[in-house]
Amino acid sequence: MVQATIGIIGGSGLYQMDALKDVQEVQLDTPFGKPSDDLIVGTLEGTTVAFLARHGRNHHLMPTELPFRANIHAMKQLGVKYLISASAVGSLQEEAKPLDMVIPNQFIDRTKNRVSTFFGEGIVVHIGFAEPVCHQLAEVLADAVASLQLTDVTLHRGGTYICMEGPAFSTQAESHLYRSWGATVVGMTNLPEAKLAREAEIAYATLALVTDYDCWHPDHDSVTVEMVIGNLRRNATNAQQVIQETVRRLAQNPPPSEAHSALKYAILTPLDKAPEATKQKLSIFLQKYL
Ligand SMILES: CSC[C@H]1O[C@H](OP(=O)(O)O)[C@H](O)[C@@H]1O
Numbered sequence: 001m002v003q004a005t006i007g008i009i010g011g012s013g014l015y016q017m018d019a020l021k022d023v024q025e026v027q028l029d030t031p032f033g034k035p036s037d038d039l040i041v042g043t044l045e046g047t048t049v050a051f052l053a054r055h056g057r058n059h060h061l062m063p064t065e066l067p068f069r070a071n072i073h074a075m076k077q078l079g080v081k082y083l084i085s086a087s088a089v090g091s092l093q094e095e096a097k098p099l100d101m102v103i104p105n106q107f108i109d110r111t112k113n114r115v116s117t118f119f120g121e122g123i124v125v126h127i128g129f130a131e132p133v134c135h136q137l138a139e140v141l142a143d144a145v146a147s148l149q150l151t152d153v154t155l156h157r158g159g160t161y162i163c164m165e166g167p168a169f170s171t172q173a174e175s176h177l178y179r180s181w182g183a184t185v186v187g188m189t190n191l192p193e194a195k196l197a198r199e200a201e202i203a204y205a206t207l208a209l210v211t212d213y214d215c216w217h218p219d220h221d222s223v224t225v226e227m228v229i230g231n232l233r234r235n236a237t238n239a240q241q242v243i244q245e246t247v248r249r250l251a252q253n254p255p256p257s258e259a260h261s262a263l264k265y266a267i268l269t270p271l272d273k274a275p276e277a278t279k280q281k282l283s284i285f286l287q288k289y290l
């Protein structure tokens, strides 16, 4: 099977990478069902990368319906070691204005209906998630943003991403609550993805693209899709440039990441006592520990 060290998951507005060359569509199946769409493998800056549209290329999957486990498993099958997520977010802070980019370093989980582990069925794993983002990958991403000097875009290094269930946007009370927690941005997708990537020993970082001020802001007391879509388009153009530059830097100098050995001290069940069927199902993650 074709292999790619760098994976990209494109969120709302980013359904393809225009600069990809020698593209092939790869249909993958996983023990957790099919991914959101075919994976698009191609070369970017001379490096093979794998791209997946998180909601499908026609945006037909809502956040609760996303096959997060299949998506990460598919990336693992392709050999991905660094995963860049591009995501639309609402801003919870005045200084993070629409079109700005935030590279979060923390998450808060406000989801209710997501499965965010590969394990169970006889194998217990407690992954370390105190630092949910790969610091080194986030640095490469942030440095790539800074180097491009994009018009009207301020880069915010670090910040907390609240992951809510959706699909409705927040109430004003919720939005104020998140602000009182010191959170920076709100979205609906990145926390389960980050957890599963960590279990899969894939370094993960998010390029959060601000589309709106959520509904706490005195001048923007409601979020509408119309408002979000206008900024999505400009964000997507910027995101393509940032990802391309990030891939160039990563290919030149792939950083070490603690994520790459995250399972080492996380598996509680002795694997020689674990059910064969589960070991088979999860072999892509467990093979190096068997
Ligand atoms: C288009 S507004 C709400 C929608 O956008 C974000 O998606 P993604 O993270 O995939 O870019 C947000 O999480 C919601 O799913």
Ligand SMILES: Nc1ncnc2[nH]cnc12
Residues within 6 Å of the ligand: 088, 089, 090, 091, 169, 170, 186, 187, 188, 211, 212, 213, 214, 215, 223, 228
């Ligand atoms: N205000 C918002 N809340 C949740 N997800 C979002 N994605 C983009 N804007 C958002």
